[in-house]
Amino acid sequence: MNYMSIKLQNVNYIYGIGTGQEKHALKNINLEINDGEFIGLAGHTGSGKSTLVQLLNGLIRASGGTIYYNGQNIYDKLYNMRDLRSRVGLVFQYPEHQLFETTVINDVQFGPKNLGLPQLEVELRSFKALKMTGIGDDLLDVSPFTLSGGQKRRVAIAGILAMQPEVLVLDEPVAGLDPAGRDEILGLLKKLHDDNNITIILVSHSMDDIAKYVDRMLVMNNGEIVLDGKPAEVFQFEKELEQTGLGVPQAVKVIHQLREAGASIKGKPVTAEESASAIYNWLKYS
Amino acid sequence: MIPFIKAEYLVHEYSRRDEEGNVTGINRALDGISIEVKAGDFIAVLGANGSGKSTFAKHLNALLVPTEGTLYVDGKDTSDHNNDLAVRQSAGMVFQNPDNQIIANIVEEDAGFGPENIGIPTDEIWHRVEESLKNVGMYEYRKASPNHLSGGQKQRVAIAGILAMKPKCIILDEPTAMLDPAGRISVIRAVQELNKKENITVILITHYMEEVTAADYVYVMADGQIKMQGSPRQIFAKSEELAKYKLTIPEVTKIALELIKKGINIPKDILYVEELTDILLKLKVSATVGVRKE
Numbered sequence: 123m124n125y126m127s128i129k130l131q132n133v134n135y136i137y138g139i140g141t142g143q144e145k146h147a148l149k150n151i152n153l154e155i156n157d158g159e160f161i162g163l164a165g166h167t168g169s170g171k172s173t174l175v176q177l178l179n180g181l182i183r184a185s186g187g188t189i190y191y192n193g194q195n196i197y198d199k200l201y202n203m204r205d206l207r208s209r210v211g212l213v214f215q216y217p218e219h220q221l222f223e224t225t226v227i228n229d230v231q232f233g234p235k236n237l238g239l240p241q242l243e244v245e246l247r248s249f250k251a252l253k254m255t256g257i258g259d260d261l262l263d264v265s266p267f268t269l270s271g272g273q274k275r276r277v278a279i280a281g282i283l284a285m286q287p288e289v290l291v292l293d294e295p296v297a298g299l300d301p302a303g304r305d306e307i308l309g310l311l312k313k314l315h316d317d318n319n320i321t322i323i324l325v326s327h328s329m330d331d332i333a334k335y336v337d338r339m340l341v342m343n344n345g346e347i348v349l350d351g352k353p354a355e356v357f358q359f360e361k362e363l364e365q366t367g368l369g370v371p372q373a374v375k376v377i378h379q380l381r382e383a384g385a386s387i388k389g390k391p392v393t394a395e396e397s398a399s400a401i402y403n404w405l406k407y408s
Numbered sequence: 409m410i411p412f413i414k415a416e417y418l419v420h421e422y423s424r425r426d427e428e429g430n431v432t433g434i435n436r437a438l439d440g441i442s443i444e445v446k447a448g449d450f451i452a453v454l455g456a457n458g459s460g461k462s463t464f465a466k467h468l469n470a471l472l473v474p475t476e477g478t479l480y481v482d483g484k485d486t487s488d489h490n491n492d493l494a495v496r497q498s499a500g501m502v503f504q505n506p507d508n509q510i511i512a513n514i515v516e517e518d519a520g521f522g523p524e525n526i527g528i529p530t531d532e533i534w535h536r537v538e539e540s541l542k543n544v545g546m547y548e549y550r551k552a553s554p555n556h557l558s559g560g561q562k563q564r565v566a567i568a569g570i571l572a573m574k575p576k577c578i579i580l581d582e583p584t585a586m587l588d589p590a591g592r593i594s595v596i597r598a599v600q601e602l603n604k605k606e607n608i609t610v611i612l613i614t615h616y617m618e619e620v621t622a623a624d625y626v627y628v629m630a631d632g633q634i635k636m637q638g639s640p641r642q643i644f645a646k647s648e649e650l651a652k653y654k655l656t657i658p659e660v661t662k663i664a665l666e667l668i669k670k671g672i673n674i675p676k677d678i679l680y681v682e683e684l685t686d687i688l689l690k691l692k693v694s695a696t697v698g699v700r701k702e
Binding site for chain 1: 457
């Protein structure tokens with residue numbers, strides 16, 4: 123079976139079982155993630171996003187329910203969990219804090235080396251990953267600590283890419299970066315997705331970034347997935363999103379306010395450009 | 409009137425060292441900053457990563473001292489170490505990561521840590537803690553454990569801890585970078601209230617363009633220098649210059665710009681959603697929709 127998918131069935135996660143301070147972090151999650159999707163995962167702090175992504179590569183084990191990767195139950199005794207971790211790459215928040223080697227190239231090689239690959243393969247994969255993330259050859263032997271914030275983050279992402287994952291999960295990959303740095307990292311993810319068909323799960327607090335980049339948006343609240351659909355559809359639920367501590371992009375807000383005032387604007391624009399076009403058509407033709 | 413903050417050709421140099429600790433080069437993180445901030449102003453500082461904004465913030469708190477030039481905070485020269493405590497008491501600092509700043513097991517004890525350290529009597533500490541927590545809307549959580557709070561709530565507790573020291577100025581270095589949208593709004597609102605009601609001077613360093621609209625005046629930094637300054641409207645009307653410094657404009661300003669490009673006659677310095685929708689609705693009503701014929 124070549125078709126890749128991740129399937130969660132009635133997945134629950136409870137922190138602190140038996141301590142008297144149990145916290146039901148995930149409640150009966152049913153979710154299917156398909157090959158090649160670019161997913162945005164949103165939710166307020168403590169909504170369960172990070173718990174969910176840690177389940178996907180087996181870092182933590184569900185308290186109940188089943189997770190299937192490519193049709194195989196990952197909780198099966200014979201299932202190779204190590205293999206899963208190389209297939210589902212997880213990039214934590216502020217991944218540059220995890221850089222530790224003396225040179226960029228050594229840092230990137232750490233992951234594939236640990237997979238037990240031959241040295242030649244390790245090097246090939248590392249060079250390719252650095253190229254994909256736009257780190258030039260001139261930086262290979264430089265200490266990662268001398269790089270800029272955006273460059274460090276790209277090196278850290280290259281370290282995960284060098285393991286050639288089928289799924290790349292990133293927890294707030296642009297937190298703390300300036301607008302140009304944000305566009306650089308998000309543009310890189312989009313390119314990885316488009317050119318290499320890598321499935322991407324982007325955990326983000328930025329509704330603007332989600333609007334611009336993802337195909338499918340999941341919204342979590344209190345351990346449940348409460349909205350699931352294309353961003354343009356999900357952003358129609360402005361009130362519900364605000365109630366869960368999120369919101370909609372300004373581009374969507376403008377359209378909603380104009381409609382409330384009686385404007386008959388067509389479509390469901392989510393970016394500034396789309397909104398401007400929809401407003402223009404309304405001004406000129408309706 | 410004496411300005412609250414006065415920087416005169418402020419320079420900061422970091423030395424780069426190799427593994428043996430020998431100096432291999434010098435980084436000029438601040439390159440001749442001259443600014444004046446009046447007491448009670450709300451100032452925003454924008455700039456790309458590495459532009460020098462955080463270095464500047466650390467100077468305002470006397471965590472760093474000038475390599476060249478001078479900096480006066482509340483009339484005190486920061487290069488004189490005897491002024492350190494006084495400077496830090498007048499200008500408190502809030503950092504990016506709330507988890508690194510919370511130290512106590514209970515919210516009210518955390519907020520009381522600062523005033524305790526500067527030798528305030530116990531009764532007065534409790535009085536200040538109560539007032540500060542009320543000011544940031546966290547009083548009802550005073551008995552809670554900080555690790556049960558959301559990011560935005562923790563950050564407001566961190567601000568309360570600063571407030572309890574009765575500073576004249578608060579410096580916030582990307583205080584919302586790790587927060588969700590509701591948390592971001594709650595922190596910025598709390599800061600705005602402190603500025604308006606308590607007349608506390610605010611220096612907000614941020615990457616979120618929408619947050620800058622709350623400020624009276626904006627400085628844009630790049631390469632350790634002030635490259636642009638003005639009101640938020642003046643700054644965001646210059647999207648091309650901002651892009652040069654790796655910055656952008658709020659989404660709503662972007663929509664306005666796109667519409668102008670299409671020939672719609674509206675101002676290019678729009679900052680708020682309501683402002684844009686009002687203008688558009690009026691435009692639609694008046695029969696003369698400004699579609700320019702080329």
